[in-house]
Amino acid sequence: MTDAAGTPTPETPASEAPAPLLQVRGLRKTYRDRVVLDDVDLDVSAGDVVCLIGASGSGKSTLLRCLNLLEQVDDGTIHLEGAEITDPHVDARAVKARIGTVFQAYNLFPHLSVIDNVTLAPRRVHGIAKKDAEAQARDLLARFGLADKADAHPDQLSGGQQQRVALVRALATRPTLLLLDEITAALDPQLVGDVLRAVRELAAQGTTMVLATHEMDFAREVATKVCFLEAGRVLEQGPPSQIFTAPREDRTREFLARVLERG
Numbered sequence: 001m002t003d004a005a006g007t008p009t010p011e012t013p014a015s016e017a018p019a020p021l022l023q024v025r026g027l028r029k030t031y032r033d034r035v036v037l038d039d040v041d042l043d044v045s046a047g048d049v050v051c052l053i054g055a056s057g058s059g060k061s062t063l064l065r066c067l068n069l070l071e072q073v074d075d076g077t078i079h080l081e082g083a084e085i086t087d088p089h090v091d092a093r094a095v096k097a098r099i100g101t102v103f104q105a106y107n108l109f110p111h112l113s114v115i116d117n118v119t120l121a122p123r124r125v126h127g128i129a130k131k132d133a134e135a136q137a138r139d140l141l142a143r144f145g146l147a148d149k150a151d152a153h154p155d156q157l158s159g160g161q162q163q164r165v166a167l168v169r170a171l172a173t174r175p176t177l178l179l180l181d182e183i184t185a186a187l188d189p190q191l192v193g194d195v196l197r198a199v200r201e202l203a204a205q206g207t208t209m210v211l212a213t214h215e216m217d218f219a220r221e222v223a224t225k226v227c228f229l230e231a232g233r234v235l236e237q238g239p240p241s242q243i244f245t246a247p248r249e250d251r252t253r254e255f256l257a258r259v260l261e262r263g
């Protein structure tokens with residue numbers, strides 16, 4: 001098993017069943033009295049790739065935003081590596097430093113070069129020396145086919161390249177968990193493949209990820225678990241073989257038929 005940056009992590013002894021890396025119980029989130037997440041339970045084990053699927057507005061992004069504490073939950077708990085991160089006394093900054101997030105829009109700092117974008121958090125948040133942070137950043141950039149872009153600025157890159165830089169930036173802090181929110185949604189179709197390839201590589205390396213996606217073929221291919229959300233509830237979750245081939249719920253089947261018909 002490796003962490004998100006590809007560094008080997010100690011194996012759990014076979015006799016001990018590993019606790020889920022992330023455990024969500026009874027999560028509820030409202031916006032001005034409107035319930036957008038209701039009684040959500042989710043377990044994510046180390047090395048899992050959990051794909052959140054569901055119609056627009058079903059709550060996928062909100063769930064990701066609750067997981068990295070960008071949103072305050074109304075009820076329920078989230079545990080990361082056994083510690084409750086929804087505890088009001090938790091050091092939210094320290095928690096966020098262990099969770100890498102990439103959003104739909106690239107969110108790179110436009111005035112900084114690629115290498116400065118990638119090394120900012122390792123240096124500022126984790127106190128890593130500039131030389132070491134840059135060496136690690138260059139390694140990561142090379143892994144994602146961006147070795148020659150270190151000194152470029154975001155506006156000199158294609159959307160797909162920017163999104164791969166955003167992935168590298170999220171990985172540079174060696175997060176325990178990577179959250180990806182529709183990271184190909186804003187890309188031209190011909191650039192989607194490059195970004196999905198990068199995510200596929202991370203999945204193959206055992207990176208633990210929770211990702212919201214409308215790319216069903218991709219979810220079917222990379223997910224260890226698929227979670228179908230409908231109106232803020234997890235209606236069904238299971239391995240892709242269950243969800244895509246033999247869903248238990250009629251509404252999962254109807255959603256997939258609708259999406260796949262649209263192509």
Ligand SMILES: Nc1ncnc2c1ncn2[C@@H]1O[C@H](COP(=O)(O)OP(=O)(O)OP(=O)(O)O)[C@@H](O)[C@H]1O
Nearest residue numbers: 031036054055056057058059060061062063182212
């Ligand atoms: N900041 C906010 N204030 C009020 N309502 C919000 C806010 N953010 C999201 N919502 C509402 O919460 C619901 C869930 O939205 P969310 O963005 O989580 O859905 P989603 O499944 O990610 O949709 P999409 O696939 O379109 O990204 C929607 O009805 C949305 O309008």
